[in-house]
Amino acid sequence: MNMLTRTRTALRAFRRAFTGGYDIVGNSGRWPGAYTLNAPISQQLAAGRLASRRVAHQTENNSLISSIVQHMTTALIADGPTARAAHPDPEIAAHLHRAWNAFYSDCSIEGRQSLGGYLSRVARGLMIDGESFSKLITDPQTMRLKLQLLTADQIDSSRTVPSLGLTGDAPMIIAGVEFADDGGIVAYWVFKSPPDAPWASVEPAVRVDAMDICHVVEHRFPGSVRGVSPLTAVAPLAMELDQALDAAVVKMKVTALMSMIVRDVDGNVPLDAATDPASLHLEPGATLRLPPGTDVTFPPVAEMSTVAEVMTHIERLICAGSGVPYFLAAGDLAAVNFSAGKLGMASFQRRVRAIQQNHIVAQLLNPIWDRLVLLEVLSGRLHAPDYESNPERYTASFLFPGWPAIDELKTAKANTLAVAAKLRSRADIIAEQGRDIADVDAEIAADPYADDDLSSSATNITNQTETETQNA
Structure with missing residues (x-):
């Protein structure tokens, strides 16, 4: 028995020394059991749609979140980018610029919307849903390009078909995204209309080739398929901020009400018109004459001098998690000098430029430009003998409005x-x-x-x- 006890003690010591040597593994008991991201891809797919709905609600009802989304959308797009054709021939470059300007002024299938306004909707979807889908549509009569903005819910997230890798087996589909055997995206399964639209179509999702869909998304994990709102991490804090603000407002209203309590200290004062609680009224400028043996007390008022500091700290945490400077989102410029403002804006501008180039340009504007050039060539409006031999000449760079x-x-x-x-x-x-x-x-x-x-x-x-x- 002693030998068995010593063996168990040695095993526990071994486990503490090697398995629980780091507090991060949770053996100390400080970490809740659910405080882990065991399957990031699956957990993101499961939480993504619910997160977007809650963030959308906060965007419409929480002033700070609404300000963050508005400032990020404006910073990303402003009034839209300028395209600069890379072709060395001035005539071809000028033709491409004219085609781009015509498309820019009226790009949406809905009509009468410039590309700047369309991209603002894309950026807003990226902030709220964590992703945005655009469908490239070619008008068969004019051979002109039009864009259709799809909601994240129009991609059938319930369609998941595993592939066993056998010959003739169905392709792998995850959350409405179809993959080839080599892992490349080949198609999306799209509903005809948004599921939440009035009189939405009940037709099943249809397969749309990936060449006709531009998916603007920031993949957080290798192998992730769909996006999640970048405001997911700060949404709980925003909800707590709303509750704290509501409680503070109620407390201020209660504090603003002046009230008093008249007590009979000895218990010998008879009730009459002057001492009956139902007949006592405290009015501005009034003087009450109380009988002997009574005193007046006031309800205690909680201290609220630190409420503003706590709320400001929460607001700063929310802004830090969203990547938008606090003085921008909150409109608090009282303590901002030149150096602090420049330092805060530098980090924000770098983040904005990263999203512009890595997602807006790479995932949306470049495919739009390529399709635009292709339609100009196929329609005969542009004579481009070197289009197939030198495709790099028909690229473009995009310049966003400066700060x-x-x-x-x-x-x-x-x-x-x-x-x-x-x-x-x-x-x-x-x-x-x-x-x-x-x-x-x-x-x-x-x-x-x-x-x-x-x-x-x-x-x-x-x-x-x-x-x-x-x-x-």
């Missing part, structure tokens, strides 16, 4: 010094503002006031000190 400078004079001085020191080019600086250097040079050439005198004046201003600039 307004916090201090325009300091930014202009910094850009001028960077160009003079050959650390940056004019094209780089102009592209930051979402414009093409060719357009800017053409405007300067047509401007009769763009002469050397203005250039020398700009150089003199750049060389001025801060004090000289303020006194000028």
Whole structure:
């Protein structure tokens, strides 16, 4: 028995030393049993649609979440990007620009919507649903491209068909996304109309080739199929913030009500018109004469001096989790100086540029441009003999609107010094503002006031000190 006891003790010590050597494994008891993400892909698929519905509700009812979605959507798209064709032939590039501008002004199958407005809806879907689907539709009469925005619910998330890998077996379908044997996406299963639309179609989902669907999504895990809202992590905090705000408002209303309690200390005061609680009223400017043996007490009022700090801390956590600076989302610019504002905006701008290039451009704008060029060639409107031999010439880069400078004079001085020191080019600086250097040079050439005198004046201003600039 002693030997068995010693063996058990040794095994427990071994388990503590090697299995539970890290507190993260949970053997310390600090970690709840459900505090793990055991199957990220499956758990994301199971929670994604519910998360989007709750975030959508908060977007329409929570002022802070609504502000975050609005600022992120505006930062991502603004009034829309500018396309710059890469073709070296000026005539072909000009033709592609004209085709792009015509498509830009009226891109939606619904009609009368510019690409900037359409992309704003895409960015909003990316924030709320974690994904956005666009269908490329070709008008058979005009051979023009149109876009149809699909809701995330239009992709049949209930359609999941496993594949056994046998010859002639059905393809693998996960949450409405069909895969080939090599893992590539080949099709999507799409409902004709949104399931929540009035008089929605009851027809089953139909198969749409992946070439005609643009799926804008940020995959968080390898192998993930669908997206999840980036606000999922902060949604619980936003709900707590709503509850705390409601409670604070109720508390302030109760505190604003002045009330008192008249007590009979000795218990010998007879009730009459002056002492009957039903007849006592406290009014502004009134003086109550109480009989001997009575006193007045007031209900205790809880301290609320720290409520604002707690709520502000929660708001900062929500903004940090969403990637939007607190002073932007909350509109609190009281404590923001130039350095703090520039530092906060720099991180936000880098995040916005990453989403623009990695998702908006790569997953949506590039396929749109390729289809647009293809239709121009197939319709005969564009003579492109090198289209098949040199496809890289028919690509484009997209320039999004730039960010307004916090201090325009300091930014202009910094850009001028960077160009003079050959650390940056004019094209780089102009592209930051979402414009093409060719357009800017053409405007300067047509401007009769763009002469050397203005250039020398700009150089003199750049060389001025801060004090000289303020006194000028």
